[in-house]
Amino acid sequence: MGNGDWMAGDPIRTSEDYLASLRGRDLDVYLFGKKVDEPIDHPIIRPSVNALAATYDLASNDPYLASAVSPFTGERVNRFLHITGTVDDVVDQNRMQRQLGQSTGTCFQRCVGMDAINALFSLTFDIDASHGTAYHNRFVIWLTEMQRLNVVIGGAMTDVKGDRSKGPSGQADPDLYLRVVERRPDGVVVRGAKAHQTGAVNSHWMLVMPTARLTESDRDYAIVGAVPVEAAGLTYVYGRQAGDTRSMEGDLDVGNARFAGQESLVIFDDVFIPTDLVFLDGEVEFAAELVDRFTAYHRRSYVCKSGVGDVLIGAAALIADYNGVPKASHIRDKIVEMSHLNETIYGLGIAASHESHQRAAGNWEPDALLANSCKLDVTRYPYELGRLAQDLAGGAVVTLPSEQDFDHPEVGPLLDKYFKGRPDIPTRDRVRVLRLIENMTMGRNAVGYLTESLHGAGSPQAQRIVIERSTDLEHKKRLAADLAGIDGDG
Amino acid sequence: MGNGDWMAGDPIRTSEDYLASLRGRDLDVYLFGKKVDEPIDHPIIRPSVNALAATYDLASNDPYLASAVSPFTGERVNRFLHITGTVDDVVDQNRMQRQLGQSTGTCFQRCVGMDAINALFSLTFDIDASHGTAYHNRFVIWLTEMQRLNVVIGGAMTDVKGDRSKGPSGQADPDLYLRVVERRPDGVVVRGAKAHQTGAVNSHWMLVMPTARLTESDRDYAIVGAVPVEAAGLTYVYGRQAGDTRSMEGDLDVGNARFAGQESLVIFDDVFIPTDLVFLDGEVEFAAELVDRFTAYHRRSYVCKSGVGDVLIGAAALIADYNGVPKASHIRDKIVEMSHLNETIYGLGIAASHESHQRAAGNWEPDALLANSCKLDVTRYPYELGRLAQDLAGGAVVTLPSEQDFDHPEVGPLLDKYFKGRPDIPTRDRVRVLRLIENMTMGRNAVGYLTESLHGAGSPQAQRIVIERSTDLEHKKRLAADLAGIDGDG
């Protein structure tokens, strides 16, 4: 797929199809200072591909959960490409996310696109209503084809931002937020970069969107459009993760050998977007609204972390078993606390989904106050779960020797002897669960489970701002004044 | 109403009817060492009556929210008397609870009964299925009449318990858990006491239930039955609350003059329960199940505290206004935190309700894991909200002079001068909101907002036990083992 022929091609039906679809694309992907020939075959990249592939497998294995019938195609489409037509659709996104978090133990990278298409579905409708534009129809045409092809859409929102004390048009270098640098009769040319883009290299399309509230002087920065990942002018620089190179070493030390997340910097060096793929252009007053609608979905999408949390709770319980002390009261108490915090995340997320409201365009959108409360808890609790898991793991989680030492003919048997826990458990099983906990709290998947929980979908302060705005303080003041016996305007 | 003629009488239609229904009952209510003539007229008791009366007003003013059509009567009945026929019914309980928390700023005392009838509806059905008994039909007959009469049902569950290291039959004094002391052809006689009974004096009926898991030797303690509040043999000893006597002083220092909660000790001195009002008798193995079903409802009923929290957030915002500093960043940040914690409570509660499952009897019951997670947060967050509210209030919240000082001809004007905050706000309004914060964090309603949040529906450890039991740890261990690459049984 390239510019212009994006409607061609056969649908992706299985995870095998998906893997095949990633091959032979001439992407400019850089990793460790080299252009990567075939990203899917790179041992650091492959686990992230596997995680995304799991979304296809789930749709195959549990279509009720992970797909839905599209009103546009009349066909069953992957839920990640579906516009929410009912409250249950919104809730089912959460159920699917928790399950994928459980089966991959990491970020499966497909939520941004799902949440972006839902936000744009209603936003384009409302812009058209307000401005007489024709974005909505364009968007639906494009989305229908995406559903048919069953591709992966990424959402490219986060600009690199430069000096955080200044907005887009206030930067010394105007490119630090993505912007239109040229207008042609058939489309626009954009320049800039999007930071820590989830799963970009594993996607087929990206939705370019502004990252923040814009003012009149930021008009060139007000651009939304769909861009194929293979488009000319795009460069991907792969982000390093803690302990990433262990994926190149072997199996035992990786912790979770099959799955990992992926973030990269995507540089747009004058990328052309044809007019029929432009879904907002210059309507600056809708930029903040887009962020709000997107984050109403995306901040409760972080219930995926409760699925990852399930894995970590399981790992903590497993190591307690292997150490011989699953019944100690303080250990049970810590597992209860982990479970409690994990369910708090999940509960708030699905509460936001259950309490969805319908937009004029017909789709259902989660409750912003609950979604932001969910995400704010996500910026805290996984860190506490991680701390408790390390507590139960014991110090060996950070002092285990390497796989090669375990394989060494002389030292290996000694390690086997001395890292034994409960006599009936193979030492390597004990090592495996310790490495998994390391992976999730200090290794590759700590990136997704911890730091991404903090900053993904916006940093904590962004959630606080929405919570402040969504809290009807005047109503609460009236309640208090009334009970306090304060007359009048108080 | 007394034993035997409990089906007589006109329905209660309004809060005025309700107040009238409380008059002229010859209850043995003790307060400050004296039998109270007419509880409703006692200045300490009256605010608690008002809070309960608010449940009638709400049903009048917002029938959609606070009433429902009963399948038994075909009539619209108060939601507190309704068996949940749909998931929405369960969720609407939460919405109603939050709103009543907002309008009263305290415990309105009617949830225990609502949650108890719902638990017994399914439990009696299942006992009958298991034992061939006829409890369910009896229960429905009784409940139908309760709905018709629109009375208040309290739930009498918490035994006084004596030595907590021993169960019912292990106590030195066998009466420390309520038990059957005599069996007659037409019913049973029970003896014992139920501690801190919410709203007992304001109710018409009580449902007597065991408080804990029972063993074979506790058979006499396995009794469930309906008892009119006026039944012979009942004595009520009113519980003192922090600052309770301010309700006898005047208006300004009370903080929330209209509304308060109510707890009392209810002593059953050989009270007769006729057979047709007995809904469980001796089926010890169902006692724990009853507690579980009841708490699945009742622990998410504590979303009422998010309504009370709304009042406290409003009061905190109001005092910041009156002090002239609503825009200070640290003050706004604390209000955001209060709102966040408050929504976390609410979100988890409605999540439990939205995720209800249907019992064989047909009613819908909240998800136990989420309900218990909700309650466990309730044992923590109101305390933090209270601390933050006191932070915003400033020290005057605990050092204000008395109303009589404010009324004093010489000192009053000086107080008026020196307790002034923002010049355009009357000093007394500032005092009123400070007194409200005191009321909710150290006064009468701190009982309901804080300590009852801790112990009502079971103390924190009780929630932890259910969370432990409801967490499918084996499933989580398998997830972890699978990702860690552990083969076999792990």
Next chain:
Amino acid sequence: MGNGDWMAGDPIRTSEDYLASLRGRDLDVYLFGKKVDEPIDHPIIRPSVNALAATYDLASNDPYLASAVSPFTGERVNRFLHITGTVDDVVDQNRMQRQLGQSTGTCFQRCVGMDAINALFSLTFDIDASHGTAYHNRFVIWLTEMQRLNVVIGGAMTDVKGDRSKGPSGQADPDLYLRVVERRPDGVVVRGAKAHQTGAVNSHWMLVMPTARLTESDRDYAIVGAVPVEAAGLTYVYGRQAGDTRSMEGDLDVGNARFAGQESLVIFDDVFIPTDLVFLDGEVEFAAELVDRFTAYHRRSYVCKSGVGDVLIGAAALIADYNGVPKASHIRDKIVEMSHLNETIYGLGIAASHESHQRAAGNWEPDALLANSCKLDVTRYPYELGRLAQDLAGGAVVTLPSEQDFDHPEVGPLLDKYFKGRPDIPTRDRVRVLRLIENMTMGRNAVGYLTESLHGAGSPQAQRIVIERSTDLEHKKRLAADLAGIDGDG
């Protein structure tokens, strides 16, 4: 003692002397709208007098701990009147404070004066050095006499403040901060009010001090002086406390019948301060410095709360005993947590004292960063201790009937039967410890243990400001830049 003859009189030697010294003073003290004849005999006031008297008893019983040899008098003086001549003197203040917290379970009201004289000792020295004034000598003369008389000095710092968004000279009413309204040849006349003054009615003298940073336009507000509590023009309006009237009821329901704190509003209606009792007048640039030095002492004086915390921990352990479950793991764990938090407060306080530095005047002053860190923890941990104590107490802590009910001939025996915990513990003992927990978490002494912990010596935000200022961020940045390999100015 009145104005002019303040050097007369016999020294106070014992707590009996102290009680006698409070009699027969014609103070204008208002409580419940009436002028109180003899405050010491008022049942609400008396417990606060007892708490202060405990400082005299301790000096008698443990002179090594609670007194010191004054370099001014050559005599052993009460430690509350002593200028710190060694680091041990500073640390011993903390040891004494914890012990008094333990023996009274409340605020003993004498720390403000102790901390104020120490701050003024060095401050007056430095003002003189800077301005050629003669404050220090005046101050020492006065203090020497105070030591000889062994009186109680209160510190009057907190202005009522009006609109918190404006400073002293910006208020609509200029009296909302205390100020000089007239200058006479022999002294100054001040007007204003000081809010929530600890132990004012139980003191002999007050040190009037500004409460905040002052600017050039606030010159009239820059006044420090000593004022006898009996001075003409002073009015005291007693602050209400949660559950204060229980002290007028009897014994059982009070929880801590002997001891309580005291706060009042002190109104200065044109009070004259003779020149030889003025210790700062117009040196606005020293106002912030005074607050800083005072709070360096006073914020670590809050280790007294660890003494009160000891009582609460003991009460929690006692109720667990009485309930029969002292060995339950979750109960032991909560007590450990209480102890841990309590020692964290104490440890930080004495760390600040141990790390004292010497001022030019010769006295030793605690480390500001540690003192403020101590206080910031005090704004949090007592609330958590309180919550945990209520957790261990069970719901009865807020639902117990009144003493009169326990005394009732018919109901009393029933209460005795049904509030029994462990069979060998008298029911009333169990009630007593529950009432003590109520007293400390929602009653009179919750004022001192909780809210005063929050706001006394400055609200949390005041501590954060000092912590920010005391943190050498530039040094830390250089450490980080150096390790990160950043050259130059970074």
Next chain:
Amino acid sequence: MGNGDWMAGDPIRTSEDYLASLRGRDLDVYLFGKKVDEPIDHPIIRPSVNALAATYDLASNDPYLASAVSPFTGERVNRFLHITGTVDDVVDQNRMQRQLGQSTGTCFQRCVGMDAINALFSLTFDIDASHGTAYHNRFVIWLTEMQRLNVVIGGAMTDVKGDRSKGPSGQADPDLYLRVVERRPDGVVVRGAKAHQTGAVNSHWMLVMPTARLTESDRDYAIVGAVPVEAAGLTYVYGRQAGDTRSMEGDLDVGNARFAGQESLVIFDDVFIPTDLVFLDGEVEFAAELVDRFTAYHRRSYVCKSGVGDVLIGAAALIADYNGVPKASHIRDKIVEMSHLNETIYGLGIAASHESHQRAAGNWEPDALLANSCKLDVTRYPYELGRLAQDLAGGAVVTLPSEQDFDHPEVGPLLDKYFKGRPDIPTRDRVRVLRLIENMTMGRNAVGYLTESLHGAGSPQAQRIVIERSTDLEHKKRLAADLAGIDGDG
């Protein structure tokens, strides 16, 4: 140095001497399945050597802080080898530890030995007094020589433990705790392994000590002795750290290129300890006492983490600077919180040291309750500091491309452009500080700053047990009973 000739050799005077002393030793050190030729030259090991070398540099540069005059040699010796002769000696250990934490940003590995010699100094004295043994003199002879040689002593305490539900003699494999397997006329032979030994490969000697309370049946496990690191029969297997291989890659991505910690498994394959180096043998009842004394020192030695915390606070402040937003109120507030928590750790540590008590042998030992409270906070606060640092860092902390990408001729300049923060700060400086934060929160030094903070010197539950034991609960109960008015034995 080998067995037998351990008193030979020249003293180490400088860090250069120290580095030289490590060369040419024929240690069996395994890393990545290979025996390491010269550990000091291995790029992964070298940063840990550097960290230890910093202890020599500090003694050179600030002898007052990092050395002391030994009463045994009469010479100034490194403080890490000094027996505490005064309270100031104990406190100065903490000051030195914080400073080394600041200058290395990691674990400098020399505290275990310092704390072990201090514990053994008094313990051997007390065993002799109790048993008539001669351990103390032996110990002092050995220690004196250690001081003269100025070597590094490690403490080998933590056994591998096997099944945690069983003690030493209950294990299926008796070697899972280190034990005496043979007694010879001239000494004992030990077998077993010590897990996650800090800085073992960088040390010259190890003190072997039991890890836990022992019973009569564990007599062979009750062994304390000094063992040269080069002793025959020892094998070291190097522990992997998160992101360890980055030290082999280059400079930019490491975060802290110069310094890191070190942990290894030390296997004792029948190692001989001559009698004059045995300091406890079979006195099982002193094992728990040894652990208690050692941890009284070692748990407050974790104030080193406040030095590391200083670096992290500096890094967080630096990235806020580089991002252009150091003045944002929420950012300043988070830095204040970091500083507050960090000082809480430091304050508790030095409080424990200041409150030392003297042992019969003459040395001073920290207060156990405060030391354990310090350590328990250390198991929590660094995690929160880490979370806050990541919050201020923004998402780039886990998504930055590799150094090689920054060096790439085409991609490098684009990264330079797009990772720019404030225009006047070189992009690589911004990258460096982000990599430092990654290093400390998810990389090599997260091992020391986080997980070692959790488990080093014993896991949290071990601290809770000591806190429980050190809390005089009976005294606190009496305080409560007295104030509650409970007579008699209560």
